Structures are given as structure tokens and as C-alpha cells.
Amino acid sequence: MKYRDVLIAEITPEMEGKEVRVAGWVHAVRRIGKLVFLILRDFTGTIQVTFRIPKDADDETKEKYKQIIKLVSSLSLESVVMIRGVVKRDPRAPRGVELLGKEIVVLNEAKSPLPLDVSGKVDAHIDTRLANRPIDLRRPESQAVLRLMSLATKTIRNYLYDLNFVEVFTPKIIASGTEGGAQLVPVFYFGKQAFLAQSPQLYKELLTSSLEYVFEIGPAWRHEESDTPFHLAEFISVDIEMAFADYNDVMKVLENVIKRVSDAIRDEGKRWLDIIKHEPLEVKLPIPRITYKEAWEILKNEGFDLEPGEDFGTPELRKLSEVLEKEGKTSGGFYFIVDWPADVRPFYTKRGKKDVIGGKEIDLSESFDLNWKHLEISSGSTRIHKRKELEEELKKRGLNPESFEWYLRWFDYGMPPHAGWGMGLQRLMVPMAGIQNVRLASTFPRDMKRLIP
RNA sequence: GCCGCGGUAGUAUAGCCUGGCCUAGUAUGCGGGCCUGUCGAGCCCGUGACCCGGGUUCAAAUCCCGGCCGCGGCGCCA
Numbered sequence: 001m002k003y004r005d006v007l008i009a010e011i012t013p014e015m016e017g018k019e020v021r022v023a024g025w026v027h028a029v030r031r032i033g034k035l036v037f038l039i040l041r042d043f044t045g046t047i048q049v050t051f052r053i054p055k056d057a058d059d060e061t062k063e064k065y066k067q068i069i070k071l072v073s074s075l076s077l078e079s080v081v082m083i084r085g086v087v088k089r090d091p092r093a094p095r096g097v098e099l100l101g102k103e104i105v106v107l108n109e110a111k112s113p114l115p116l117d118v119s120g121k122v123d124a125h126i127d128t129r130l131a132n133r134p135i136d137l138r139r140p141e142s143q144a145v146l147r148l149m150s151l152a153t154k155t156i157r158n159y160l161y162d163l164n165f166v167e168v169f170t171p172k173i174i175a176s177g178t179e180g181g182a183q184l185v186p187v188f189y190f191g192k193q194a195f196l197a198q199s200p201q202l203y204k205e206l207l208t209s210s211l212e213y214v215f216e217i218g219p220a221w222r223h224e225e226s227d228t229p230f231h232l233a234e235f236i237s238v239d240i241e242m243a244f245a246d247y248n249d250v251m252k253v254l255e256n257v258i259k260r261v262s263d264a265i266r267d268e269g270k271r272w273l274d275i276i277k278h279e280p281l282e283v284k285l286p287i288p289r290i291t292y293k294e295a296w297e298i299l300k301n302e303g304f305d306l307e308p309g310e311d312f313g314t315p316e317l318r319k320l321s322e323v324l325e326k327e328g329k330t331s332g333g334f335y336f337i338v339d340w341p342a343d344v345r346p347f348y349t350k351r352g353k354k355d356v357i358g359g360k361e362i363d364l365s366e367s368f369d370l371n372w373k374h375l376e377i378s379s380g381s382t383r384i385h386k387r388k389e390l391e392e393e394l395k396k397r398g399l400n401p402e403s404f405e406w407y408l409r410w411f412d413y414g415m416p417p418h419a420g421w422g423m424g425l426q427r428l429m430v431p432m433a434g435i436q437n438v439r440l441a442s443t444f445p446r447d448m449k450r451l452i453p
Numbered sequence: 454g455c456c457g458c459g460g461u462a463g464u465a466u467a468g469c470c471u472g473g474c475c476u477a478g479u480a481u482g483c484g485g486g487c488c489u490g491u492c493g494a495g496c497c498c499g500u501g502a503c504c505c506g507g508g509u510u511c512a513a514a515u516c517c518c519g520g521c522c523g524c525g526g527c528g529c530c531a
Contacts, residue, residue, distance in 0.1 A: 028492085035489040052489065077482080092490050113463040113482045113501095121493055122465045122481050127523055183530085199531070224530045225454065231530075314527075346531035379531075422531085449523090 003082050003107075009044035013089040013097045022047065022099070023082045023107070025138065028119060031073040038072050038101070040083060041138075048093050049083055051101040068104060078110040078118060078138070126437060133444055133453055144272035145433045145440050148265055149425065152432060153217060155264040156238060156257055163253065165213040165240065170203035172196060172219065176403055183223040185233075196221040199422060202407045204241040205348065205383055208418040209410065212243040217425070227448050229437040230375060232426060234446035238378075241420035246382040247366045250419045251336060254370060254378060255287045257423075258334060265432050278434035281332035288329045289336040292364070293357050298323050300358065308358035309341040317374040325373075333431055334377075338368040347393040350382040370423070372431045380421025387411035 003023040011020065024042035031037075038049045051072050053065040075081070085099030115132040116124040118139055129136040136142050157167065173189055174197050184195040200216050207214045220237040242250055265273065266280035273280055299306055302319050306312075312320070324330050342351045342365040352366045367381035384390050387408055391401045401408060429441035439445040444453055 030491050030494060031488085032491055032494075033488040035491080037491055037494095039492080048492075050490080090490085092492090094492055116464055117481065119481090119493075124464060125524080128464070201531070222530070225528085226530055227454095228527090228530095229525080344531095348531085381531095 001082070001105075004042075007044045008040065008042045008047045011047055011087060011097060011099070013087075015087040015097075016089045018087045019084065019102070020087060020099070021082060021084050022049075024080070025118075026075050026077055026079045026081060026110075028077070029073060029075055031069075034066075034069065036069050036073045038075070038083075038104075040081070043143075047095065048098040049085055049101045050088075050093075050098050051104075068101065071106075072101070072104060075106070076110045076112040078114055078135070079106060080108040080110070081106055126439065130439060130445060130450065131453075137443075140275045142440070144275045145429060145435055146443065147272050148269050148433045149429050149441050151264055151269050152261045152428060153425070155261050156217070159257060159260050160215045160240065160253075163213065165215045166211050168204070168207055168211065168214045168216050169218065170197070170200040170207075170216060175406070183225075185221045185223050198222050199237065200239050201346075201348070201422070202404075204239055204420065205415075205418060206407070206410055208241050208243040208420075209413075209415050212416070213240075215240040225448070229439070230427060230430070232438055232442060232445055232447055235427075235438070235442075236425040238423040238425050238428075239420065241383075241418060243416040243418045245419045246417070247338070247368055247380060247419050250380055250421050251289075251338075251368055251370075254380065254421055254423070255285055255334075255336075258287065258370070258428075259283045259285055261428070261432060262332060272433075276434060281431055283332040283334060285331070287331045287334045287336055287370070288324070289338050289368075290324065290329065291339045292337055292341060293339070293355055295320055295337050296357055306358075308360040309343060309362045311344040314374055317371060317376075321371065321373045333372045334370060336368050336370055339364045340367045340369070341365070343396075345381065347397050347399065348381075348383045348390065349393075350384050350389075366419075368421075370421075375427055375430055376424075377427050377431075378421050378423035380419065382417070382419040385411065385415045385417045387415075 002021060004021050006020045006022060008022055008024065022040060022042065024040045026038060027041040027046055028039040029036065034053060036051045038051065039046050040049055051065070051069050053062050057065070082105040083099065083101055084103040085101045088098055088100050089096065090098055115135060116128055118135060120139060129142070137146070173187060173194050175194060184198060187194050187196060197220060199220050200218065204214055204216060216239045218237065219234055221234050223233055224231060240250065240253060262281045262283045296306060296308070299316050299320055302323065304316055304319070321330065321335070324335050325333070329335060339352060342349060342363040345365050345367050349365045349367050352364045354361055355364055365381060368379065369376050370378040384393065390408055390411065394401045394404060426438040426441040429435060430438065433441065435441060439447065
């Protein structure tokens, strides 16, 4: 069966008189006497289909249309239908154009009532929405977030390809934790204990010794006890790693990624932004950099009780971003915190200079976080490319270099200096699509309490 | 894991503080009716709910206790 020969958005008043087939979902039905309007929706939009009895029809035709009108007015919302109709220019119709219905085929009748309202008259809690995600995603505002994320992904890919990066896919089933710390997801693997990758970190580093400029957009798993609007047990990580580069080089790549994504969303994503009523960000380059030391001092001034070299929590970052915003030291809400204390960064982070913070000498590192307001969007660093230094860092963190031998041994055979970053894609959509919860930037989010749907 | 708030038809809400007038209101949906230009159509009739267990009381949606579930904040989180 031929279901459609045009998409709904392609129907224009200029097609007056043309017969077309469209397929989609029954978005609304309005019956006015012997006249019935059906609003049909596909992924491109909606169109009004009018069913009426032709005035000059013979009795047989009249009876046929009566049957159709009866059928249409009893259709349940969200039923799937194919409609054959004639395009009619009409100022009374919503887009100045409608279809005069000739035939309707019900492809799948929907049960009612629906678990949530698709037409947008009654809103639903996030829990209801996620529990009924396949139907929730029929709402344009729900779909808009995923469409904007797709646009962001395309933009990132295109830009990195332009910079001679190669897209890679590293293993997602791994033998042991890459860095310790985060809670791993265990899996069985041919009778052995294995885990789902929490990051492509170590593999992407190894690839800099061959492919040099690599990136990956893929899933990562963390079983943290983190039950917040900004954590997922399964999230999409955008990772790059660059040979012969340091953290300043990769920060430049990162800020260009942010700039290009926000520009693309503002321009190409306008239709979806309008649907969710979100104002696009204005990101200007460079994105301001503030050192950890400066941030620490600001927070100390604001009355936070912080040890020198201590990591920042959410309340700290909320305050810090508020201060920076006030001083105009953010760009569309984004800012870098650079030169973190080495001790609060992972073992593969290259050490930098020393500095005195709060009267105490602290070993810094060539590292950065990119934040948007209080939210950590990305973090990265120059990496250590000397085996000996890696071994020392592992030991300092109580990790056993032997269990990292599969990774360390390749540093003996020509590992170049390199740097990179990782970015949470769903977190990036918080500023880009104005969502309050990263779950909304996930098709079927996995979190501490959701495994279905 | 800790703290706070919440749980009323399919969905979203009012009622709870100050127990009785709740036979639990409204919107949307659903069933039926009227209407040939609606566009969140309108109007009329109907349908459907107090998370679970215990307690207080003459009387509990309402107050108390426990549980379960949800949301937010924090913690945890290269």
C-alpha cells in the first residue's frame, strides 16, 4: 500500500486541486453538524482535513460521505490513518490550506483514554512523561529537545571532521575500571567479570599514537548514587583526544564546538526553539577563563568554608557562576575554570605549575572544566604521556599500576604528547534547549530507578 | 544515603491548614445528543478518583504513625 506521497509540511496553497495521500496520527477531531474537521499530524507538522458531503452529489455518493463522516467523528485520538484528499486553498483553514477528504483508511486504531495528552491541553509530570515516553515524544515540545540534540550532534561531527578528526568507536565492554572511583556497571562476559565503560578515556588516548586526532560520540555508564536532574546512569559522551596538543589547544576546539552548536541551534533550530519558547544563547569567543585559584578566592570572599585545593560542590558553583555573571565574565552563561589542583583530577592529568592558595602551596595541573552556570558540561586536560609519571600518579591515588599494564605498556613505544576532553551531550542540551532535566534529552533515560521503557 | 515537599478519575488540578455542608468540584479525555467553517470550537446529558496499612474520632480525602512511590535540594560522582 502506498501510504503517503507528500509530507504534511510540503502541502502548500499552490498545490490547489492536486490529489495527495498523507499518513499520520489523528491529532484532533472537531465535528460541526454534518461537517467534520480532522487535524492530521506527521513528523513535519499538522494539516486540517475537511470531510463534507458534496452538494451536487448523487444519493449513493452522499451516503458514502455520510459513512466517512460518521467514521471520522468517532475516531479516537492518536489513531494512525492514511487519507486521500484534494488540496484546497482556503483562508478559513489554519494554514490557508487544507485537504478535502475523499478517503480514509484506519491503519491502527488507538485505545483511549491515552496515558497522557498529546495535544498539549493538559500537561503531565515528568514521571508520567517518561513512563509513557513513546507517546510523550509525539508532543512537539518533547520532540524538539531530541531534534535540537540531533542538530547539535551533526554540528559537532561536521566541525571535528573539518579539523581532520576521525570518528572512532572504542570498546564498551571493558576489563576493569578506567580510573577507579565511579561505580561501574558489571556484566558477564564469556564467564568472566567485565564492566560497561564509564568513559572511552584510556582507549582514545592510545589512539592518539596512530590516528592522532580522534573523537567519539557514544554511551557511557556510571552507577553513581546520583539522583539529580543532571545525572543519568547511561549518558552520551562526546570525547576528543588530540596528539601534539595541550589543554589550551583543546579548549579552543571546545569553545568553537560550543559556539557552532549554539549558532546552529539559533539558526537551523529556530522552528524547534519557537515550539519550546526558548531563547537561543549568544556565545561570544573566547569563553572567559578563570583559574581555580581565582574561583577559590571568590568563594572564600563569599563566605564558603573551603580548604585550599578542595573540589567545588554544587552550592559553590551556583554562587561562583552568579558572581561571574554579574561581572560579565561568562559568555552565554559559559565559563572555564582552569588549572585545577592535581590531586582532585584523575591520574592521567599532567601536572602544571605550583601556586600558593590560601597560604598553602598547591600542585596544579593543566586541566579545565567548562561550566554553564552551576553545571559541569565538559572537563579536559593535557594528559601525561610518560609511563613513569603515570605510574607515580596511580600510586599516589592508591591504584595499582599492574592493573593498568594493558594501558601503560603502550607508552613505552612512542606515545605522543596529547590532550583532550569529554562532554556530556545531554548536559549540553540544558542550556541549548532550556530543559530542567537531562532525562528530557534522552530518548529512554536510564537512571537509578528507570529501566523501562 | 540525608533533608524538604508531595501522592485525589487515563491526564492535570480544587478541596486538606480550620474533620461533618464531599452524594469529592473543575479542565481534558471517553460515551451519547444538537450544530455545514471549526481552529484549545461551543452547548446539553452521561462516565470515571481520595497510594497502601494501622490509629484517633460519633464522624477522616482532611488529623497522627508506618510503608511504598514521586519530585526537589544536598551528598556521592575522572
